[in-house]
Amino acid sequence: MELSAGKAQRHTGRHNRTLTRAGKVMREPALVFVVGGSVALLVVFLFLPLGKVLAMPGAGDWLSYFETPRFVRATLNSLFMAAISTASATILGFAFAYAVTYAEVPGSRIFRIIGLLPLMSPPFVTGLAFILLFGRRGLITWTLLGLRPDIYGWKGLWAVQTFAFFPTAYLSISSVLKAAGSNLEFAAVNVGARRWRVFRDIVLPLATPGIAGAALLVASQVLADFGNPMLIAGDFTVLATESYLELITNWSPARAAVLSAVLLVPALVVFLVQRSIVERRSFVTVTGKPIQGTRMGPVPWLKWGLTVFCLAIALFVLAIYGVVLVCAFVKTWGADFTLTAYHFVMAVIRGRELGNSLMLSAAAAAFSALFTVVLAYVVQFKQVPGKAVLDFAAVLPSAVPGTVLGIGYVLAFNSGPLAMTGTAFIIITFMIFHYMAVGYRTASGMLKQIDRGIEEASTNLGAHSLRSFWSVMLPLMKPAFTTGLLYTFIRSMNSVSGPIFLISPTWTLASVSIINLADHGYWGQASSLGVAVVGSIFVVLGVARFVLGEKVRLFEI
């Protein structure tokens, strides 16, 4: 009530400003330039490729979708995987979040860090590790047990995706459980509720919107996942891999576009539902008071159970990195475990891939961070026409699977005035626009909390828009800038689904090479590159933390 009253006031306040500001916009050439430029960039590098995906196929191509059982099966497979992997990853993520954030089991601090590690490395490292552990020459299945099971298929993919994406669920649910006010739980206990009822009646209902939001986030990642299906799904095709086959193997851009468009549908639905849930998630924060005193944790036996569970997960995560690391430096995985630097030298030192990845990702990160901060500033602080559209456009890319955007780039920039396939530029722009949403959301969230008065005071003292942006707003937004920078960098380093369409002999990337090497059974070299990618991300994060001298808040969704 008080909240909404305040909001209403602010709205009318903004309204009044519109009148005065609308005139001002035109009088500020710098602002016009920035707004015009941003719109042009979004149109060319986001809407044009997406438009191409939708516009390119003819009626016959659309019909072919229904006439080709392969396509329908891939669609069903995609939806099926999204459903089961989301369910399992969310349950795992919830249990993990409950254990380390809420119940605070012994060792929570370490578990928290380990739980976040997978977010900073490519999802397909999990797939790679699974093959190394449980595959035909797997450490556990073959070397230790002498089994030769077939993990290639939907079950293998399910297991891999569960592990690859539970950290997303964990992180997102964690932030909700943190916000749950303990006074509410005390109030319930106070009128007679025991732990289980407190959990059932208070904690769970309050966390439900957050859990749903987390599940949808996971769902969108599962739908878009390309690396793991490529590595481990075998004959079980999903839309992302099927559209890759259509474009690269069968060279049928139109049918690839059709499959992309089909994949876009569930992805957008998930995105829109998630957005509306997050926006409606109001009541948790309304009564949110900082927690004082101890929480109503679980009963001891459950707490110990959860500790064992976390320990198992943590060990497994560490095992994933461990086997990849070992595999990078032994002669032949599963047969000859003598140490060698051969694979590492071949894949990392001799190859150009890592250098390319670092260079292009860094360039993309720098531009993306700057662009999103400027865009957020313009949308939040300036009365520009159509700001709701701009706002939506800025977060839309997070909903678009990399495959879809990648195919869109191929279609849009293959020929004509904007022909740039084969260049580094196409890869960089793809990275900038595909991963801009997090930087943008962080920046605009931050701007919403900055008092307009600060900027107005500066304008009042005679600084015009551009000046007050540089001198006042930009320093304040440094944390948002670094978040955008690091996030885009990490995601670009790990990105496969889009770049796999955009690389050229000159411009290959480490992430794509890992998939290709693994696909051809070069486990040692694939692992070496994987170690190099993960290692360089950690080095960059460490340096960033050291240089910026602040806690880099990266994965707060």
Next chain:
Amino acid sequence: MRIARAAVSVDLKNVTKSFGRTRVVDSVDLHVEPGKLTTLLGPSGCGKTTTLRMIAGFQEPDSGEIYIGGRRVDVLPAYLRNTAMVFQDYALFPHMSIFSNVAYGLRIRGVRPEEIKKRVTEALELVQLAGMENRFPAQLSGGQQQRVALARALVIQPDALLLDEPLSNLDAKLREAVRSELRDIQQRTGITSIYVTHDQEEAFSLSDTVVVMSEGRIQQVGTPEDIYYRPANRFVAEFVGTTNLLSAVVLTAQREHVVLAAAGTTLVATSPGRRFAPGQSVLLTVRPESVHIAATVPPAGEEHRGDPGELNVLPCQVVKTTFLGSRSRHTVRLPDGTPWTVDVSDPGTATMTCGEAFVAFAPERTHVIASEALGGTPASPG
């Protein structure tokens, strides 16, 4: 509302609680009368909330015992203590309707649905929220949410009602209205209540008994009048309202009357229930509104100075006068340099001018406290 149980007392015996190295609650002994409203009054951070939470069972005392109605409860889990807390932030369940909020405790107790309906309706009527059953907390104003929280607490017929600064999130006007309503409901239901606040006006207007706390220790227990006019030590005197202090030495002490030497003259004070020895250094306290000020010496005061029942008179220098509407406030300096504050109610246009004057105050309003507290730290309860 029908109260099934007889009102019971709440007792704390030597309760201590530390967070890390700091003793937040230090050897607290407290007896709360059945059916009465007792207030814990003290500055922020003095351990009031912690005390209340220990009674409710949200925090465990390090040592000491807690009894409710003679039954030891500090060994019981919170859900078995039958206390009901009204939280500062109300802590209403945001995902439940008002009805469900109030009914929650009854549902947990397995009360039959018809009975629940009846009792919830009664409780909501008691707090004047009948008809709001189907709304949600976010749709109510702060004052209404506050009353839902109260209904939720009352409906389970608790042995003790615990209120932690329940009015502090309301605006000043509403606070006064809800305050008297609260007092009214407490008296009608007759539930033993412990109320926490840092606001002395709130404490005085609501309480049967006020317990003043500072740094985890109880400084004084008494009626609001006791606390105000007969503070036990310097901390209480200064924390509760504005006060005037003056160092003095005891000349004679007979029963209630204490004759003092102070500021170059003899003064008389009353001190029921306290013993002072001749020669002892003490502090004298008088409230600003108990002091009269005049440009000339009152005729009666001069000759009988020092006699019980008559006015104490001191010469002074008026330093500053401020007109405040309903009263005017004077800052004066006593002969020994001590600054005092004197309030004159209904001042009209006859304000004092700066310069020589006299202050007078009745022995019944003049109170003596031990002066070991002069150094600043409050004395331990005497």
